[in-house]
Amino acid sequence: MKRLLVLITACSLMFLAACSSTNDDNANNSKNDEEAEESLKPLEVEFLTKADxxxxxxEGTIKTKVTKGDExxxxxxxxQFEIWKGENQDTSEKFEPENKGKGIYALKxxxxxxxxxxxxxxxxxxxxxxxxxxxF
Incomplete structure (x- = not known):
């Protein structure tokens, strides 16, 4: 009888451990799915400075806001901001804007x-x- 009780207890513990592992795996898979979904969202860069x-x-300030999804x-x-006058992009110059935080990049x-x-x-x-x- 003791052996049967030990066997039932051992089987019960193994069953509980397996269920717990499955729940953890599902939580990890859900987190990985969310990360994968976030990485598929496009990088969006919006000019905050109006054309005029x-x-x-x-002197003025060129500002952009960078987001990916809701972040x-x-x-x-x-x-880098590449700037040129007219139609000839070969005359362009590149400038590094300042990171102002919260996705804002600005160049005077x-x-x-x-x-x-x-x-x-x-x-x-x-x-x-x-x-x-x-x-502009």
Missing amino acids: AFHTGK NVADADEV HTFNDKGTYKVIAHTTARDSHAMPKQE
Whole structure:
């Protein structure tokens, strides 16, 4: 009788341990699924500065906001603003904006000559890259 009781107790413990492990695995799989889903969301870079915000010869600030899903990206691997006047991108210059936190990157800049300037915000973060363009 004692052997039967020991055998039943041992089987019960093994069953409980297996159920517990399955629940842990399901929790881990759910967490991995959430991380995978988050990594599939695109990197979004939005210019916060309006196209008409600059006046010739006066310093202004070019600002972008970087997000991935619902999360602000304050730890981008690289952010560069490529700036040029007119249609010839070969004359462009690249500048590194300041990380202001909460996904905001800003560069103080002066457009010295009248005309249309183009800015591409080259942004790499969390295994993604985005390059939106804005005219000023």
